[in-house]
Amino acid sequence: MTSTGSRRAGTRDAGADPIRRLVLAGVLFGAGIAASVVDLFLFHLVLQWHHFYDLGTTEMAIAADGFFHAVAWGMTVAGLFLLVDARRRAPVRWARWTGAVLAGLGGFQLLDAVVNHKLLGIHQVRYDVDLLPYDIAWIGSAIVVLAIGLVVLWRTRGRGER
Amino acid sequence: MPSHGGHGGAAPLAADASWALHDALIVAALLVAVGGYLRALRSARRRGPWPALRTTSWLLGVACAGVATLGPVALAAHESLTGHMVAHLLLGMLAPLLLVLGAPVTHLLRALSVTAARRLTRLLRSAPLRVLTHPVTAAALNAGGLWALYATDLYGLMHASALVHGIVHLHLLLAGYLLTAALVGVDPDPHRSSIGVRAAVLLAFMAVHSILAKRVYGAPPAGVEAADAHVASQLMYYGGDVVDVTLLVLLGLAWLRATRPRPAAVPAAA
Numbered sequence: 161m162t163s164t165g166s167r168r169a170g171t172r173d174a175g176a177d178p179i180r181r182l183v184l185a186g187v188l189f190g191a192g193i194a195a196s197v198v199d200l201f202l203f204h205l206v207l208q209w210h211h212f213y214d215l216g217t218t219e220m221a222i223a224a225d226g227f228f229h230a231v232a233w234g235m236t237v238a239g240l241f242l243l244v245d246a247r248r249r250a251p252v253r254w255a256r257w258t259g260a261v262l263a264g265l266g267g268f269q270l271l272d273a274v275v276n277h278k279l280l281g282i283h284q285v286r287y288d289v290d291l292l293p294y295d296i297a298w299i300g301s302a303i304v305v306l307a308i309g310l311v312v313l314w315r316t317r318g319r320g321e322r
Numbered sequence: 323m324p325s326h327g328g329h330g331g332a333a334p335l336a337a338d339a340s341w342a343l344h345d346a347l348i349v350a351a352l353l354v355a356v357g358g359y360l361r362a363l364r365s366a367r368r369r370g371p372w373p374a375l376r377t378t379s380w381l382l383g384v385a386c387a388g389v390a391t392l393g394p395v396a397l398a399a400h401e402s403l404t405g406h407m408v409a410h411l412l413l414g415m416l417a418p419l420l421l422v423l424g425a426p427v428t429h430l431l432r433a434l435s436v437t438a439a440r441r442l443t444r445l446l447r448s449a450p451l452r453v454l455t456h457p458v459t460a461a462a463l464n465a466g467g468l469w470a471l472y473a474t475d476l477y478g479l480m481h482a483s484a485l486v487h488g489i490v491h492l493h494l495l496l497a498g499y500l501l502t503a504a505l506v507g508v509d510p511d512p513h514r515s516s517i518g519v520r521a522a523v524l525l526a527f528m529a530v531h532s533i534l535a536k537r538v539y540g541a542p543p544a545g546v547e548a549a550d551a552h553v554a555s556q557l558m559y560y561g562g563d564v565v566d567v568t569l570l571v572l573l574g575l576a577w578l579r580a581t582r583p584r585p586a587a588v589p590a591a592a
Contacts, residue, residue: 222540225532229529231525234525245581
């Protein structure tokens with residue numbers, strides 16, 4: 161997975177390499193907003209496909225949701241502060257950061273779809289409907305966003321280009 | 323002063339008297355908090371100016387605690403779990419944050435004589451306070467209090483007794499203060515935990531707070547109607563988020579300050 165790969169790279173270098181850190185900042189922010197802001201505003205408030213609480217919700221699912229929720233906000237804020245930090249160490253290559261955000265966003269949605277929706281069945285995209293088109297749209301868009309992010313990261317991999 | 327009629331039961335007169343005492347003690351505590359801070363402002367004048375923002379923050383924090391425990395919000399808190407949750411967010415999360423940003427310990431140290439200030443510093447460095455002000459202890463006190471409040475009969479008990487009510491609220495405010503100070507405090511802390519520990523504790527606390535909020539939805543305290551519990555639960559969940567994300571941002575700012583690159587360490591354009 162992209163996100164774990166770059167996260168590991170980021171910790172190993174512990175801030176020594178501002179460009180790696182910029183990618184880490186973008187991936188964290190992308191995954192964080194996918195899990196916190198996008199889920200909250202789009203799926204809970206605007207579309208109302210997701211519900212605050214389902215009667216079938218188990219204690220286990222509530223506990224998992226709590227930790228998931230905290231980590232989502234933690235990643236969002238950490239990603240922003242890493243960006244601020246990267247900015248004061250070197251000029252920010254915004255294209256590379258954008259690529260990292262897209263990779264994080266798509267990567268997270270894909271992980272969420274495969275692990276949470278399909279393997280664990282903790283929650284679904286939408287309820288009381290035929291799920292297949294929703295799953296195809298969700299997973300398809302996640303792969304497209306992830307692919308665009310990876311392409312942008314690949315094309316901006318050189319050190320000198322902006 | 324709000325009357326707490328309806329709590330009386332068998333001995334309404336005695337009960338009314340205990341609630342009146344409860345309110346009077348709160349008024350006294352609020353006056354001491356405001357008066358003490360302003361008094362210290364005068365004593366510390368010779369040490370140079372004190373940021374007006376700190377004073378404002380302290381006064382707003384005291385006002386928050388006052389609004390949560392007296393007057394219409396406190397009355398609503400007796401009527402419904404939703405009202406209680408508004409008071410809970412004000413007293414347990416917002417008031418502590420504002421009070422901590424008022425930097426009362428720094429303020430007090432500036433106002434005290436050198437001998438008294440030394441004595442206070444020694445007290446702050448003592449082992450018991452070190453344990454008490456550790457983020458893990460503070461978070462456990464906080465989360466434990468919330469568990470006890472919403473998962474046991476304590477919620478019902480606190481509305482039947484002015485004493486229990488006062489103790490629960492005092493615990494909520496003090497535990498909230500301890501946790502906020504341990505995480506993002508501006509006062510000197512001789513044993514300040516690393517940013518990593520503080521971030522981990524904050525995330526764990528956020529998780530527990532969200533879990534408890536959702537439990538209130540599914541399994542509210544005895545006697546609370548479902549509709550009331552649903553609103554209260556979401557208020558606790560999202561209101562908690564607002565304060566917790568603010569704490570995350572403050573922690574991020576502390577991290578930025580701590581890791582500020584020193585001029586010599588800035589690499590010459592890679």
